[in-house]
Amino acid sequence: MLRNLPFPRLLRFTRFMGPRRVLFCLAALCWLVTGPVFAQEQVLGLRLGVHPDKTRIVLDLSGELPYSLFSLADPYRVVIDMPAVEWATGTGSAGAGGGLVAGYRFGLFRHDNSRVVLDLTQPAEVSKTFFLPAAAGKSVRLVIDLVPVDRAKFMAGAGFKGRMRVGDTMSGSSKGKAELPPPVIRSERITIVVDAGHGGVDPGAISRSGHYEKNIVLDVARRVQRHLVQSGRYRVVMTRETDVFVPLRERVNIARNAGADLFVSVHADSLRSAKVRGASVYSLSEKASDKEAAQLAAKENSSDVIAGISIGTETDDIVRSILIDLAQRETKNKSVRFAKLLLPELGGVGALLRNSHRYAGFRVLTAPDVPSVLVELGLLSNAADEKLLMSAGGRDKLAAAIFRAIDQYFADRQS
Ligand SMILES: [Zn+2]
Structure with a gap:
C-alpha cells in the first residue's frame, strides 16, 4: 500500500x-x-497491576492508537484521551481501583474522543508509558506506570497546558471564567430541551443490580422526545442522544442557544439507604431547601469532575452570578410552576419522595432566561424504584408523565 x-x-x-x-x-x-478517519480500534480490557513501587495500568487494544495523558488536581486524577474506540470490555464502564488508583471510568467524552479517568488515592505521576506489541496470544498493550509524588510535584505537572490537542477545548468548560453566553432570540415554536443526565465517561448513579443512570435516563429522555414530537406542538432539542459525555455548561448553552422555553434535566439518583424511594423535582436556588437537596446538587454538579474536567470554583461563581440577577426571578417562578405541575403527574406513576419539590444550586439549571427543572425519576438504590425504571413500560409511563406536565404548563401559559 x-x-x-x-x-x-x-x-x-x-x-x-x-x-x-x-x-x-x-x-x-x-x-x-479531522477526527477519526481510520477504523475504530477496540479496547479489549483494562487491568491494574499493583507493585511495591508503582501501579501499572494496562489497556489491551486491537491495535496501536494515538493517545494523550494529563493529570488534574482536586481531586487527583489522571486522564487518558484517545480517538473514539469501541469498548469490548463487557457492559460496565467503571471499575474498582488498586494501588494508586482508587477507581476508574471510561467512555465517550466527545463523539470523536474516548476517555479513561483514573481517580488517584494520592498525588501520582506517569513515570513511563509504552506500547507492547501483540505476542503469544496477547493483543497490543498500552502500558502506563504511575508512581507516587508529593502534592507540589503533582501540581507543577497538572492541568491541560501543553498536553491537549487542537479541538479539545471542551467548549470553554476549562477556561475557568464564569462568562454567560449572549442572549438568544426565541423562535415562534415552543422549544423544549430534554437533557439526559450524565453519559459517556460519567455513568451517574449505579443501581442495586449494576445498571447505570446514564442509560436509564437517556431512554426516558428519548421517550419524552417521542411524545413531544408526536404531539406536533413542540420543537425538541436533546442535549445528548447517544452515550456521550456533555459538560454541564454546554448543556446550559444548548438550552440558551436553542431559545428554549423549558429545560428538563432527567436523572435517577441512588442513596445509601435502600428504603427511601420516590421521584422528586428540583429547581435552582442559591440557598438549598435542605441538606439532602444540597448534597444532591453537589453530587450532580460533580459530573464534570467525574469526566476529567478541571472546573475549580467556577460552579459556585456561576450559580452566584446568576442568582443576583433580578431578571432571573421570573425564570425562577416559571421553573417552580412547572415543578408543581410535574410532581402530581410523576406521583400518578410511582412514589414521590417526601418534600418532593426542593431547591438547590444545580449547575445544569443556571440558564438565566430558560425555566429549568431537574427531575429525579426515582432512586436506583430502592428495589421498587429500580424495578419501575428497569421496565420499558415504567420508563414510558414516566416519560408520558413529563410530557403531560409540559402540555399543561404551556396550555396554562396560552390561556
Ligand atoms: Zn444524575
Whole structure:
C-alpha cells in the first residue's frame, strides 16, 4: 500500500521512518485535523497491576492508537484521551481501583474522543508509558506506570497546558471564567430541551443490580422526545442522544442557544439507604431547601469532575452570578410552576419522595432566561424504584408523565 503513495517525499520519509511508524503518524495527524478517519480500534480490557513501587495500568487494544495523558488536581486524577474506540470490555464502564488508583471510568467524552479517568488515592505521576506489541496470544498493550509524588510535584505537572490537542477545548468548560453566553432570540415554536443526565465517561448513579443512570435516563429522555414530537406542538432539542459525555455548561448553552422555553434535566439518583424511594423535582436556588437537596446538587454538579474536567470554583461563581440577577426571578417562578405541575403527574406513576419539590444550586439549571427543572425519576438504590425504571413500560409511563406536565404548563401559559 505504501508503495503506491503519490508523494515521493512521503515515500522517502516512509523509508527513513519505517512504514509502521509513518502510518501511525499519519493516522494521528488525520485524527488531529479531522477526527477519526481510520477504523475504530477496540479496547479489549483494562487491568491494574499493583507493585511495591508503582501501579501499572494496562489497556489491551486491537491495535496501536494515538493517545494523550494529563493529570488534574482536586481531586487527583489522571486522564487518558484517545480517538473514539469501541469498548469490548463487557457492559460496565467503571471499575474498582488498586494501588494508586482508587477507581476508574471510561467512555465517550466527545463523539470523536474516548476517555479513561483514573481517580488517584494520592498525588501520582506517569513515570513511563509504552506500547507492547501483540505476542503469544496477547493483543497490543498500552502500558502506563504511575508512581507516587508529593502534592507540589503533582501540581507543577497538572492541568491541560501543553498536553491537549487542537479541538479539545471542551467548549470553554476549562477556561475557568464564569462568562454567560449572549442572549438568544426565541423562535415562534415552543422549544423544549430534554437533557439526559450524565453519559459517556460519567455513568451517574449505579443501581442495586449494576445498571447505570446514564442509560436509564437517556431512554426516558428519548421517550419524552417521542411524545413531544408526536404531539406536533413542540420543537425538541436533546442535549445528548447517544452515550456521550456533555459538560454541564454546554448543556446550559444548548438550552440558551436553542431559545428554549423549558429545560428538563432527567436523572435517577441512588442513596445509601435502600428504603427511601420516590421521584422528586428540583429547581435552582442559591440557598438549598435542605441538606439532602444540597448534597444532591453537589453530587450532580460533580459530573464534570467525574469526566476529567478541571472546573475549580467556577460552579459556585456561576450559580452566584446568576442568582443576583433580578431578571432571573421570573425564570425562577416559571421553573417552580412547572415543578408543581410535574410532581402530581410523576406521583400518578410511582412514589414521590417526601418534600418532593426542593431547591438547590444545580449547575445544569443556571440558564438565566430558560425555566429549568431537574427531575429525579426515582432512586436506583430502592428495589421498587429500580424495578419501575428497569421496565420499558415504567420508563414510558414516566416519560408520558413529563410530557403531560409540559402540555399543561404551556396550555396554562396560552390561556
Ligand atoms: Zn444524575
